[in-house]
Amino acid sequence: MRLIDRPEEVLLSPYLLISMRQLDAIQSILAKALRKARESNQGVRSLRIALGEIAEIDTASIQKKWDELSKGTPVERAPLHFRFIKAEVQCMACFEKYHPSDGKIHCPYCGSYGAKILSGEEFFLESIEFDDEQT
Numbered sequence: 001m002r003l004i005d006r007p008e009e010v011l012l013s014p015y016l017l018i019s020m021r022q023l024d025a026i027q028s029i030l031a032k033a034l035r036k037a038r039e040s041n042q043g044v045r046s047l048r049i050a051l052g053e054i055a056e057i058d059t060a061s062i063q064k065k066w067d068e069l070s071k072g073t074p075v076e077r078a079p080l081h082f083r084f085i086k087a088e089v090q091c092m093a094c095f096e097k098y099h100p101s102d103g104k105i106h107c108p109y110c111g112s113y114g115a116k117i118l119s120g121e122e123f124f125l126e127s128i129e130f131d132d133e134q135t
């Protein structure tokens with residue numbers, strides 16, 4: 001669980017650079033997809049990725065990195081589908097839960113800044129669709 005206590009922090013802006021953490025996540029998604037493809041002995045038709053709205057990475061950056069990393073692997077041409085997960089935070093002062101609007105952690109109930117993130121930071125491989133024709 002990550003705490004946000006800087007009111008100036010903008011959460012929903014597009015991120016131009018990929019952090020090491022996000023790069024690690026993409027690499028582990030790729031490793032998992034390749035392992036699953038090998039185990040099933042089928043071609044991968046598509047991948048479904050769960051992505052929280054404040055996961056600090058956008059789909060274009062993920063796709064770009066994915067294209068780079070998956071080049072020459074069996075999942076190279078498999079399209080990525082995203083399932084978006086809405087963000088929810090909990091106020092540290094009044095404990096009400098709310099959706100951070102405009103990327104700001106600012107409680108609409110009591111007006112205080114600072115909240116605990118409950119959801120919205122997800123970034124993981126949710127499922128893989130295989131190419132049945134190849135079996």
Ligand SMILES: [Zn+2]
Binds near residue numbers: 091094095096108
């Ligand atoms: Zn509050």
